[in-house]
Amino acid sequence: MNPRLDLLQPYPFEKLRALHQGVTTPAQWPAISLGIGEPKHPTPTFIRDALAAHLDGLAVYPSTAGTVELREACAQWASRRYGVPLNGQTQVLPINGSREALFAIAQTVVDASRAGATVVCPNPFYQIYEGAALLAGAQPYFAAVDAQRNFAVDWAAVPEAVWQRTQLLYVCSPGNPTGAVMPLEEWKLLFDLSDRHGFVIASDECYSEIWFGAQPPLGGLEAAWQLGRTDFRNLLFFTSLSKRSNVPGLRSGFVAGDAKLIAAFTRYRTYHGSAMGPAVQAASAVAWNDETHVEHNRALYREKFAAVLPILQPVLDVQLPDAGFYLWAATPGDDAQFSRGLLEKYNVTVLPGSYLAREQGGVNPGRGRIRMALVAPLEECVEAARRIAAYCSEPIHSQRPSP
Known part of the structure; x- marks a missing residue:
């Protein structure tokens, strides 16, 4: 067996199941889960129809590079969305959802034979980053978010010695779980560091189409273009249809950026067997070419956040995120015990923030927080918020923590 498998930690949801073992949920409260970030809005009919109309593609071996139609649909969407x-x-490659590609890019670009090979990622973070680093033979370094700066990652606090060893940097903007969006000055800092040390930036932007302000979140490709980096050197952008179009089961997205990296990644994926099925490619192309369903989807999330926050804010330290569909709330007391108690008392599932982070320097930046995914229908999200508010209002939780 590959000995590196022993380095992998249990996935957050495995920890959650273990935490909830032995809990008897109250029969009077129907179960509501805000724990898993799985989109629940209906898949648009036109995407389903396009998938069904191209089932003859099941008789064809697809190419790793994908069809010209799909790659052009992806490129045109990026042009409309980001102005790039x-x-x-040469600069676009279809992928089977962003998760598998975010894992695979580490296997492509990390040279484990170099002493101290390091992969930097945010903390809290999407656990795929850590697993990808470890299985590629690198050491992960976790850059903590700063609660005083709207949970922006404190990239400047990463030691220079770490950057010197870094081969790959994972960026997540909008962030999971915090929803923070990176501004242009942070992108400039990372680009300058990449130029100095030669590492690749993998920008995970799968939540980019769920936002609440007047302007959509700045993307990595957009930031590079604004800063004159028109070749997108050492930058790869990862996105997905899962959240944007409510098709998590379609497993479809694309990666774009530095043409040299795209060529290397295509070569790796050809051997890995990562070609997207023709029916999925056809459905994906029509999804990228339509924005009406995305606007409707965004409106549904905005309605839920507008309804839930007034219920939670009197009892929890929680704010509207920059983007995404998560609330990142401080808990009165231990986050894991809060999660277990909430399930036991009110049959609502939330994810402890400490399960999404790693301790570094004696601090786990997710401790004392919970992640709530507002993916359920509006009525369920509101009901869950009311139960959480009731739980927080019980005497044992009446003392709110300082923000």
């Missing part, structure tokens, strides 16, 4: 021109043939 992409060459669909």
Whole structure:
């Protein structure tokens, strides 16, 4: 067996199941889960129809690079969304959802033979980053978010010695679980560091189309273009249809950016067997070409956040995120015990924040917080918020923590 498998920690939801073992949920409260970030809005009919209309593609071996139609649809969407021109043939590659590609890019770019090979990622973070680093033979370094700066990652606090060993940096903007969006000055800092040390930036932007302000979140490709980095050197952007179009089961997204990296990644994926099925490619192309369903989807999330926050804010330290569909709330007391108690008393599932982070320097930046995914229908989210408020109002929780 690969000995590196022993380095992998249990996934957050495995920890959650273990935490909830032995809990008897109250029969009078129907179960509501805010624990898993799985989109629950209906898949648009036109996407389902496109998938069904191309089932003859099941008889064809697909190419890793994907069809010209899909790559052009992805490139055109990036142009409309971010104002960046992409060459669909050299700078775009379809992927089977962002998760598998975010894992695979570490296997492509990390050279484990170099002493001290390091992969930097945010903390809290999406656990795929850590697993990808470890299985590629690198050491992960966790850069903590700063609660005083709207949970922005404190990249400047990463020691220079760490950057010197870094081969890959994972960025998540909008962030999971915090919803923080990176501004242009932070992108400039990371680009400058990448130029100095030669590492690749993998920008995970799968939550980019769920936002609440007047302007959509700044993306990595957009930031590079604004800063004159028109070749997107050492930058790869990862996105997905899962949240944008409510098709998590379609397993479809794309990666774009530095043409040299795209060529290397295509070569790796050809051997890995990562080609997207023709029916999925056809459905994906029509999804990227339509924005009406995305606007409707965004409106549904905005309605839920507008309804839930007034219920929670009197009893919890929680704010509207920059983007995404998570609330990142401080808990009165231990986050894991809060999660277990909430399930036991009111049959609502939330994810302890400490399960999404790693202790570094004696501090776990997720401790004392919970992640709530507002993916259920509006009525369920409101009911869950009312139960959480009731739980927080019990005498044992009446003393709110300081923000």
